[in-house]
């Protein structure tokens with residue numbers, strides 16, 4: 347067990363010593379050991395994050411989620427950005443972009459922007475409050491498990507930081523076009539992004555789901571959960587004995603009611619199918635224009651790449667590179683990485699287990715950033731509708747591109763990194 351110390355003051359142990367935990371990325375069992383305050387434990391085999399110890403985690407997470415909740419309300423009710431051009435002023439709220447996309451017949455893209463930028467962050471934050479507030483008062487709220495599961499499911503789809511980058515890019519792009527006046531909501535949004543991140547970082551999951559010793563621990567750590575006949579619950583990290591599973595290997599966690607399975611069901615076939623879908627969608631996403639900037643009645647449609655070229659020609663190197671990497675390079679690399687990981691598993695490869703797990707971790711983490719161009723299009727479409735002077739119209743390419751990003755995120759979700767390590771046992 348490796349413990350990383352990030353605070354100098356204490357080596358106090360966590361309150362949760364004892365019990366077993368299985369690594370979510372390689373299934374290796376670890377006995378839970380004291381971790382210094384603010385420190386975290388990583389998997390000895392693959393390096394994945396296992397657990398952390400945050401003193402007063404309940405108080406901190408509750409306070410930060412309360413603050414995030416208020417900031418989220420502020421970010422949505424006050425003017426977000428105003429644009430001034432030749433005496434005309436456009437005032438916009440955060441949801442304007444999504445609404446404008448819907449009005450222009452691109453409701454799917456508008457919906458994605460609304461869900462990932464507004465609704466999912468809202469549900470995640472209120473869900474955490476629903477759990478943490480009663481727990482602070484000393485009791486467990488009704489249906490803690492499904493709410494917690496919802497929060498966990500929505501977390502990768504709440505893209506506040508990516509939306510923030512999209513907003514910044516949109517503002518820089520519009521600088522030459524008009525005067526930009528930031529509103530109260532924009533400031534609230536910036537603080538929200540920081541506070542929401544801190545709220546996540548300060549939640550010690552053991553507070554909600556204390557670790558337990560499984561019914562039949564055997565010799566504890568030193569093997570995988572599967573080898574010890576245990577199944578890891580992905581929601582509450584409880585280790586359930588496989589006798590609780592039915593003939594098809596499915597079951598329900600006795601503590602939180604989540605679905606149990608030794609490995610993700612049909613992981614390889616589902617991931618292949620999603621990769622193939624993404625590859626097909628990637629073509630129209632790059633062939634069709636993502637937006638058209640119409641200035642003084644003139645304008646030509648831009649694809650992702652021609653948009654990047656325009657930015658670079660216009661001297662906006664940094665922006666051009668950000669969009670190029672996020673929209674063009676990242677999706678391709680993600681698809682190549684997942685293809686590589688799948689082929690290696692199917693070949694029962696024993697090559698660099700740890701590095702392949704790391705590759706998966708990176709692939710999963712960077713996926714959301716590809717959404718940035720979609721946000722830029724939504725914000726620009728929402729902001730720039732100054733009639734004859736200037737309009738920005740989203741193109742059908744944006745819908746295909748959004749579908750690519752979503753499909754690749756689902757592909758990474760359906761991939762089970764424990765399959766990489768399952769070969770290590772066979773080759774022993």
Ligand SMILES: [Zn+2]
Nearest residue numbers: 369372389392
């Ligand atoms: Zn591991």
Ligand SMILES: [Zn+2]
Nearest residue numbers: 579582599602
């Ligand atoms: Zn559970």
